[in-house]
Amino acid sequence: MAVVGAGPAGLFTADELVRQDRLPVTVDLLERLPVPFGLVRYGVAPDHPKIKAVTRSLQKIVEHPRVRFLGGVGFGAELDREDLLRHYDAVVYAAGAPADRGLGIPGESSPGCHPATAFVSWYSGHPDAGPPFALDARHAVVVGAGNVALDVARVLAKPARALERTDMPQPVLDALAVSKVTDITVLVRRGPEHTRFTTKELRELDELDGVAIRVPPGEAEPGGGPLDRTAENNLALFRSWTGEPAAGTERTITFRFWRRPVEVRGTPSVRELIVERTRLDASGALTGTGEREVLPAGLVLRSVGYRGLPLPGVPFDHERGVIRNAGGRVVDEAGEPCPREYVAGWLKRGPSGVIGTNRMDAAETVALMVEDLIGDRNGSGGPPIDALLRERGISPVTLDGWRRIDAAEIELGRRAGRERTKITDWAELRRLGGVPG
Amino acid sequence: MTFLIGPECVDVMDRSCVRVCPVDCIYEGARKLYINPEECIDCAACEAECPVQAIYFDEDVPEELSWAVADNAAFFTEVLPGRAAPLGSPGGAREVGPVGADTPRVAGLPRAADG
Numbered sequence: 212m213a214v215v216g217a218g219p220a221g222l223f224t225a226d227e228l229v230r231q232d233r234l235p236v237t238v239d240l241l242e243r244l245p246v247p248f249g250l251v252r253y254g255v256a257p258d259h260p261k262i263k264a265v266t267r268s269l270q271k272i273v274e275h276p277r278v279r280f281l282g283g284v285g286f287g288a289e290l291d292r293e294d295l296l297r298h299y300d301a302v303v304y305a306a307g308a309p310a311d312r313g314l315g316i317p318g319e320s321s322p323g324c325h326p327a328t329a330f331v332s333w334y335s336g337h338p339d340a341g342p343p344f345a346l347d348a349r350h351a352v353v354v355g356a357g358n359v360a361l362d363v364a365r366v367l368a369k370p371a372r373a374l375e376r377t378d379m380p381q382p383v384l385d386a387l388a389v390s391k392v393t394d395i396t397v398l399v400r401r402g403p404e405h406t407r408f409t410t411k412e413l414r415e416l417d418e419l420d421g422v423a424i425r426v427p428p429g430e431a432e433p434g435g436g437p438l439d440r441t442a443e444n445n446l447a448l449f450r451s452w453t454g455e456p457a458a459g460t461e462r463t464i465t466f467r468f469w470r471r472p473v474e475v476r477g478t479p480s481v482r483e484l485i486v487e488r489t490r491l492d493a494s495g496a497l498t499g500t501g502e503r504e505v506l507p508a509g510l511v512l513r514s515v516g517y518r519g520l521p522l523p524g525v526p527f528d529h530e531r532g533v534i535r536n537a538g539g540r541v542v543d544e545a546g547e548p549c550p551r552e553y554v555a556g557w558l559k560r561g562p563s564g565v566i567g568t569n570r571m572d573a574a575e576t577v578a579l580m581v582e583d584l585i586g587d588r589n590g591s592g593g594p595p596i597d598a599l600l601r602e603r604g605i606s607p608v609t610l611d612g613w614r615r616i617d618a619a620e621i622e623l624g625r626r627a628g629r630e631r632t633k634i635t636d637w638a639e640l641r642r643l644g645g646v647p648g
Numbered sequence: 649m650t651f652l653i654g655p656e657c658v659d660v661m662d663r664s665c666v667r668v669c670p671v672d673c674i675y676e677g678a679r680k681l682y683i684n685p686e687e688c689i690d691c692a693a694c695e696a697e698c699p700v701q702a703i704y705f706d707e708d709v710p711e712e713l714s715w716a717v718a719d720n721a722a723f724f725t726e727v728l729p730g731r732a733a734p735l736g737s738p739g740g741a742r743e744v745g746p747v748g749a750d751t752p753r754v755a756g757l758p759r760a761a762d763g
């Protein structure tokens with residue numbers, strides 16, 4: 212079996228495949244990066260080491276004797292759909308949702324207005340991260356009410372000393388240490404009860420050293436309707452933050468509700484964000500009231516969700532940003548299954564759900580695979596991919612290569628008194644991974 | 649800090665939480681499931697899946713259920729009936745399988761049918 216992408220979805224798929232005993236399998240994990248773990252490595256906030264510890268479980272999957280890690284092998288680059296279908300009995304696409312969603316408002320592409328994706332990739336040390344962020348504005352606005360918005364706001368707000376021990380690359384720590392950002396606004400287009408923040412993540416803000424959390428009076432008001440436990444808990448927190456911030460804090464995070472962005476203004480770079488007040492209409496849909504407000508903003512980060520990218524040759528639902536599928540079986544435009552092709556994770560469901568959600572999701576896909584493949588003896592065992600890779604001059608980063616990268620990062624961190632410091636340079640990662648040239 | 653399972657799970661045990669735990673640290677007793685506080689990474693995946701909202705973050709446990717925090721831990725640190733040693737941190741519920749026993753407090757809870 213080939214699994215495309217070694218993030219949580221790909222790894223849980225591999226795990227389910229080698230755990231079931233109805234079909235004898237070996238799994239190749241084809242990952243475009245030289246390293247495994249996907250967004251656990253390049254998304255999960257660096258100041259959340261406890262959640263990052265999930266890599267211990269994920270590493271066990273990478274090390275399974277019937278699983279093979281092949282890093283630096285990208286679908287659509289090193290290998291394509293035909294190659295995989297020729298060399299494997301089945302393929303599972305688990306390449307995640309790496310693109311960002313836009314706001315669709317004027318001025319969005321001005322300098323100083325970025326997707327949260329870019330900021331997260333930068334502070335996580337992703338080898339494809341764009342230019343470094345210069346944090347020289349006082350006011351930052353984060354648009355969105357999901358956990359990613361919270362991660363971004365927290366990283367902006369935390370004093371550099373509180374991030375010093377994380378695995379962030381040194382240049383990132385240096386940039387954060389001289390950050391001039393003091394006022395961070397989290398802009399929520401609906402009410403406090405509609406936020407998608409996990410209560411535990413929200414509560415963590417209360418514990419930030421030197422950071423005041425604030426909600427303007429009268430704004431943490433729900434729009435009506437029944438509340439579930441999370442909504443109630445979040446609402447209670449927002450109410451507890453209502454009022455003026457305590458004096459003497461270094462930075463403030465302000466939550467604004469019932470406001471949506473309508474225009475980004477400023478040349479040559481962002482100076483303000485125009486927002487419009489919103490409410491729910493009789494049908495429960497969000498509408499603007501026409502009433503506008505200007506928020507000062509030298510940095511705008513939009514955290515309004517991720518989006519999957521099409522894989523060449525594989526049926527794609529452009530509206531939802533996922534591979535067309537039925538429960539994990541890839542299907543064509545007409546809804547007919549494409550034999551031997553499957554999908555798991557964010558590329559299957561869209562960009563929501565936590566790490567563990569992908570375990571259940573992978574189990575669903577693997578159950579269908581086993582059901583489909585158990586009677587099908589035609590395709591068993593195409594020629595191994597190794598000869599083809601050699602022919603194309605591709606030498607993958609193997610488990611040993613990944614172990615060397617891992618050890619080098621731990622060593623780099625140790626010298627600075629940290630558990631790990633990420634290596635961000637493609638060439639260096641490949642060299643450590645044992646890729647010649 | 650950890651997540652834990654309250655008595656709402658007793659005799660429900662539909663295992664929805666188990667399917668989403670990325671580190672497989674939710675273990676099955678005879679009448680209820682238990683989260684291993686040493687192995688849990690606080691990811692909150694299980695909390696959203698439970699149909700009876702039995703899963704709590706320890707800091708949010710309501711007063712009347714505060715006993716469940718220590719009771720969850722006890723499932724791993726105390727010797728359960730019929731066993732020779734405490735369960736400890738076995739590093740994966742799938743390998744262990746159903747444990748077939750409960751903490752004394754849970755074992756003694758009335759069955760739903762008994763009122």
Ligand SMILES: Cc1cc2nc3c(=O)[nH]c(=O)nc-3n(C[C@H](O)[C@H](O)[C@H](O)COP(=O)(O)OP(=O)(O)OC[C@H]3O[C@@H](n4cnc5c(N)ncnc54)[C@H](O)[C@@H]3O)c2cc1C
Nearest residue numbers: 216218219220243249250254285286306307556557565566
């Ligand atoms: C910023 C952020 C923070 C998060 N924090 C948390 C958290 O604290 N706790 C939590 O539980 N969840 C968190 N999540 C959610 C969690 O990361 C996701 O649920 C999970 O990573 C999705 O898994 P996936 O495998 O589908 O995608 P990904 O993790 O994105 O993995 C996809 C993998 O496929 C690879 N790939 C992409 N294209 C190709 C290609 N063409 N060929 C080969 N390989 C390819 C990628 O390099 C990547 O390794 C966070 C998400 C984000 C965005």
Ligand SMILES: NC(=O)c1ccc[n+]([C@@H]2O[C@H](COP(=O)([O-])OP(=O)(O)OC[C@H]3O[C@@H](n4cnc5c(N)ncnc54)[C@H](OP(=O)(O)O)[C@@H]3O)[C@@H](O)[C@H]2O)c1
Nearest residue numbers: 355356357358359360400401407514515516562563564565
């Ligand atoms: N610590 C953690 O556990 C953790 C950390 C990070 C991420 N994650 C998970 O990863 C997944 C992705 O997180 P996410 O934050 O990217 O997504 P998300 O939870 O789906 O949140 C996206 C947010 O953007 C808002 N939004 C969308 N379009 C908008 C627009 N045009 N203008 C203003 N707001 C807009 C949405 O508001 P509406 O509700 O109004 O649509 C929503 O609040 C989630 O499942 C999350 O829980 C978990």
Ligand code: SF4
Nearest residue numbers: 669688689691692694
């Ligand atoms: S919080 Fe996460 S790690 Fe802890 S028990 Fe729940 S799913 Fe498992």
Ligand code: SF4
Nearest residue numbers: 657661662663665698
């Ligand atoms: S989901 Fe809830 S009821 Fe079901 S087993 Fe888990 S804790 Fe018990």
